[in-house]
Amino acid sequence: MEVIIQPSPVAAAKVAARIIEDLIRRKPSAVLGLATGGTPLGLYQELIRLHREKGLDFSGITTFNLDEYVGISPEHPASYHRFMQENLFDHVNILPGNIHIPDGNTKDVPRFCAGYEEQILKAGGIDLQVLGIGHDGHVGFNESTSSLVSRTRIKTLTEQTIAANQRFFSEGETVPHHVITMGVGTIMEARTCLMLAFGEGKGQAVADMAEGPVTAMCPATALQMHRQTILIVDTPAASRLKRTAYYNHVYLNKPDFQKVSAFPVV
Numbered sequence: 708m709e710v711i712i713q714p715s716p717v718a719a720a721k722v723a724a725r726i727i728e729d730l731i732r733r734k735p736s737a738v739l740g741l742a743t744g745g746t747p748l749g750l751y752q753e754l755i756r757l758h759r760e761k762g763l764d765f766s767g768i769t770t771f772n773l774d775e776y777v778g779i780s781p782e783h784p785a786s787y788h789r790f791m792q793e794n795l796f797d798h799v800n801i802l803p804g805n806i807h808i809p810d811g812n813t814k815d816v817p818r819f820c821a822g823y824e825e826q827i828l829k830a831g832g833i834d835l836q837v838l839g840i841g842h843d844g845h846v847g848f849n850e851s852t853s854s855l856v857s858r859t860r861i862k863t864l865t866e867q868t869i870a871a872n873q874r875f876f877s878e879g880e881t882v883p884h885h886v887i888t889m890g891v892g893t894i895m896e897a898r899t900c901l902m903l904a905f906g907e908g909k910g911q912a913v914a915d916m917a918e919g920p921v922t923a924m925c926p927a928t929a930l931q932m933h934r935q936t937i938l939i940v941d942t943p944a945a946s947r948l949k950r951t952a953y954y955n956h957v958y959l960n961k962p963d964f965q966k967v968s969a970f971p972v973v
């Protein structure tokens with residue numbers, strides 16, 4: 708796992724956006740896996756800027772989102788459909804037919820989930836998966852104890868995740884208890900995983916993920932077994948890492964060919 712420590716979330720978002728820009732310019736038909744939450748907002752703003760100011764072209768891009776709540780409409784202000792429209796898709800030239808987000812209103816959840824996996828395969832697999840991390844180390848909505856080889860499926864949220872996501876819902880409104888999420892195994896098949904984490908509150912999860920033992924109690928630790936994971940954090944989120952001096956040394960002394968992005972385009 709490559710660990711990149713940046714002075715601020717803005718600086719981190721710029722590094723992440725450059726990696727995605729490089730992928731899109733080299734592979735205009737790239738397949739991106741996308742995440743929601745507060746963490747990727749700066750990245751999406753930077754991608755929008757690159758589209759507007761540098762002509763970054765999303766017309767050939769296909770996207771698959773990690774997850775969605777079960778039982779709320781795509782128009783609901785807290786739905787991940789709405790989040791993606793407002794924070795990225797409305798502002799770039801992606802084709803609506805190339806956007807995939809789990810359908811939280813499907814009548815047949817297992818069938819939908821199997822179909823989502825098939826769509827990812829049919830698109831050629833995910834080139835780069837954007838990820839955030841929960842305070843307990845969950846990725847997507849793969850809560851602690853999720854199978855590390857799980858596929859897209861329904862999950863029940865923990866009290867902690869429900870409380871953390873209450874801020875996106877109106878006061879008094881209940882956060883859905885069920886979600887559809889890509890599995891850890893699905894995420895692990897992305898060619899590159901790009902995880903962002905900011906703030907001291909994420910420090911322990913970041914340290915567990917990068918340096919702790921691999922365990923289903925912290926599903927993000929599965930990424931230690933992934934061939935190409937890039938973890939970009941700000942200084943507070945890096946505060947519990949033990950090998951920061953080494954990570955900084957690696958980043959500052961990269962061979963030229965690795966400076967923008969380290970992954971091959973398939």
Ligand code: GLP
Nearest residue numbers: 742744745746839840841847848
């Ligand atoms: C939710 C999302 C995750 C996200 C996590 C952290 O659980 N399903 O994809 O990484 O929240 O959210 P935030 O970035 O707001 O801290």
